[in-house]
Amino acid sequence: xxxxxxxxxxxxxxxxxxxxxxxxxxNSVFVERNFTKNEINxxxxxPSPNSSFAGRWAAKEAVLKAVSSxxxxxxxxxxxxxPLIDIEIVRKDGEAPVVKFHNDxxxxxxxxxxxxxxxxxxxxxxxxxxxxxxx
Amino acid sequence: xxxxxxxxxxxxxxxxxxxxxxxxxxNSVFVERNFTKNEINxxxxxPSPNSSFAGRWAAKEAVLKAVSSxxxxxxxxxxxxxPLIDIEIVRKDGEAPVVKFHNDxxxxxxxxxxxxxxxxxxxxxxxxxxxxxxx
Amino acid sequence: xxxxxxxxxxxxxxxxxxxxxxxxxxNSVFVERNFTKNEINxxxxxPSPNSSFAGRWAAKEAVLKAVSSxxxxxxxxxxxxxPLIDIEIVRKDGEAPVVKFHNDxxxxxxxxxxxxxxxxxxxxxxxxxxxxxxx
Numbered sequence: 001x002x003x004x005x006x007x008x009x010x011x012x013x014x015x016x017x018x019x020x021x022x023x024x025x026x027n028s029v030f031v032e033r034n035f036t037k038n039e040i041n042x043x044x045x046x047p048s049p050n051s052s053f054a055g056r057w058a059a060k061e062a063v064l065k066a067v068s069s070x071x072x073x074x075x076x077x078x079x080x081x082x083p084l085i086d087i088e089i090v091r092k093d094g095e096a097p098v099v100k101f102h103n104d105x106x107x108x109x110x111x112x113x114x115x116x117x118x119x120x121x122x123x124x125x126x127x128x129x130x131x132x133x134x135x
Numbered sequence: 136x137x138x139x140x141x142x143x144x145x146x147x148x149x150x151x152x153x154x155x156x157x158x159x160x161x162n163s164v165f166v167e168r169n170f171t172k173n174e175i176n177x178x179x180x181x182p183s184p185n186s187s188f189a190g191r192w193a194a195k196e197a198v199l200k201a202v203s204s205x206x207x208x209x210x211x212x213x214x215x216x217x218p219l220i221d222i223e224i225v226r227k228d229g230e231a232p233v234v235k236f237h238n239d240x241x242x243x244x245x246x247x248x249x250x251x252x253x254x255x256x257x258x259x260x261x262x263x264x265x266x267x268x269x270x
Numbered sequence: 271x272x273x274x275x276x277x278x279x280x281x282x283x284x285x286x287x288x289x290x291x292x293x294x295x296x297n298s299v300f301v302e303r304n305f306t307k308n309e310i311n312x313x314x315x316x317p318s319p320n321s322s323f324a325g326r327w328a329a330k331e332a333v334l335k336a337v338s339s340x341x342x343x344x345x346x347x348x349x350x351x352x353p354l355i356d357i358e359i360v361r362k363d364g365e366a367p368v369v370k371f372h373n374d375x376x377x378x379x380x381x382x383x384x385x386x387x388x389x390x391x392x393x394x395x396x397x398x399x400x401x402x403x404x405x
Binding site for chain 2: 011015094095096116118119120121122123124125127129130131132133135
Binding site: 011012013014015018019061065068069073074131 | 285392
């Protein structure tokens, strides 16, 4: 028995940086296409909504990259790109943010055996950054 | 026997970015409250002490986030925040920086079964960034 | 039998940020010493070659840090630093970038039992960032 093969330890990583001013928060079509109602409410209540939207955007991109890095190929191949609204970033104050997948995103991560995606977000000055680890 | 359950592979992640100019190195009360004597000596000997203090600050924040991400809840809940001086960043030139926990921080990571926290730091231009992985 | 010891789950992490304007792409000696022909061709075909060179530079540095973080000591100790040209960043459009080791870098990672290094790169505004996970 080869115990080394009994647990898959491989991970996928995703990192994303966003110049906060480049995330077009004034464009309500863009916002509603990419963020859930809960995300929009959360961001609008933060001290700097623009930073929060940029941080969430970076987080969604980081999750996409981490899942592709784990699976070894792009997950979303049909059409004009991945629906980022289906990768929701949820958080309670004081706790680490959590990723929830919906609709096609949920089916795809299940199909490819992704068990868990951890996410971390930070803002300072003109930038938001996020990193995701998929396992 | 389910070998897949025999090894816990879950990780916690923490990322932090800091605008170097925002870390108030001129304020000795702030510095002595948050950095150990060894950290202060190390930073003052670097080519850019401000960048080094900002990098260590980002690293301490990244460690806090990574441990919370692993444990699934905030570790420090009593009072005015975590004592960052108890999360020490140690390094020898040319080697990767290492995290050492002291006092309450040491008790908490032991209580929650945190075995190891890896840390990495970088500076460029106006920013310091750090990332931590807790297991 | 202690199943907990049957799988080594420890990881190494490396993060790097680069101010894009500081990566000296005009200096062909610097470029040819640090980037493979494939990397140079790829970067020159991108919308912003400077960002791509800076991103690859950050990725190579992140890989070096991640491997040192995993192994617990610096890998390259002889002479004027690690030959970054031997840490190649390969990618196909739409897929996650992949690390390929050559020459001494290949021998060293094999010697130290590094099985895999995952890499992720991002650009925005004036900065490129990269993160690596070694296992």
